[in-house]
Amino acid sequence: MKITLNKHLLKQMPGLKLGIIHYTKITVSESPQMLRGRLQLFQEQLFFELDTKPLTDFPGIKEWRETWKAFGADPNRYRPSVEALYRRIKKQNYLHTVHTAVDLNTFFSLQYEIPAGIYDAAKLVGDIQLTVGGEEDGYDGLNGRFNSLHNILQLKDEYSPFGSPYVDSIRTAVTEETTDALHVLFLRPSMDKEEALKLTTACGNMFTSISGGEASCYVIDEESPSVLVNGKEPFTF
Template identity: 45%
Template sequence: MIHIKADEQLFAQAGDVKFGIIHYEGMEAGNIPSMLVGRLQLYIEQLHTELQMKEWADYPGITAWRKIFKKTGADPSKYRPSAEALYRRIKKEPSAPTGNSSIALNNFFSLQYKIPLGIYDVKAIKGDVHIKIGSETDRYEGLNGRTNTLNRIIGTFDEEGVFGSPYVDSVRTSIQDDTKDALQVVYFHHDHSIEQAGKMLEAISKMFIQVHGGDSSIYLVSHENQKIDI
């Protein structure tokens, strides 16, 4: 069992954020199925075209997470929320999805809903999980190929330190082709109601299982429900 707890101070600074937690068991990750590659590529190409004609202010999810970064004291122009970083890469080039299918699908969800998502290998998570705002001493090797400092940015922590965030996730807990159990974190902003968040989690879980098999359990961490057990 993993205990997951959100810090009270987090809500005092960030406002009414919510954290969707999906626990996948018995999944089969690996190369992206050809059918999914085609679907994702079409979506990315359409989004690339759309982005040439729109401003970032036209995407409420992106602007909402920029505001949350500002509330916690981070500069969103220097530390971009991961959904915005994805959008900016696709605006430059509609690159084809590659690599592990679960990571590719996780990125698709982030593009579709315009919010950060993270997915982590459960066997690499050590002990319980604490969701809180990081400090200048919280450093980790990120999937961006750099050593990152999670100063004044929301993060997910285990007993070894930070392993994920709406900024960039860690190498330590990244999904591998042999991953069977995963923990997915969906970072909802203040405009998402409890009901909306629940429906989005159901849709994400359903599609993920259709591709990867296995079972899932869905939870929501909020100011009203700061502790869960999975």
């Protein structure tokens, strides 16, 4: 599976980068009490912080709003997923646990102030590319409705779009039957390569410590815009 960052995107946002984690032999199940408690505590702490701190004062949210605008989308109408999560917490509408994969994905997004998505690798078709959606692009999302991806970054396999830093598709959703998964971290463009790889590796390490299996970690950016999963010097642990 080859994952590519479309080179045309880099003209509008040279620092654009993705953290890619490929999991194999994982077990997706009900989250342990440790993870449920940690996620709840983090949300409660964030709620009090949001009481006095504007959303745009969070560096990750500010940076992703700017990225949205760079590609022609309106962040006030279609918000980056991390901002949507923070807005829920600000209203004390805390996120309920689902299973280990979704809960860890949510935790990483909140902790690092970045959009993130996790996808069942068995449901992906062929190679994957990060592009900007056209007028015709969209899918039925995990939010229960059809979502247009016009001017929004999208992950697209050889069948159709399936993920984005806005909302993900139901087609590639991870379930408790999933054993191989692709985790995509929409990293801050300002983050340097070393920090990006360190963050991606830390997420992979925490994920496998809870869900078992193995993780191979990569970063794609302007310097290395594509990667062949399981074929290009991953960091494996």
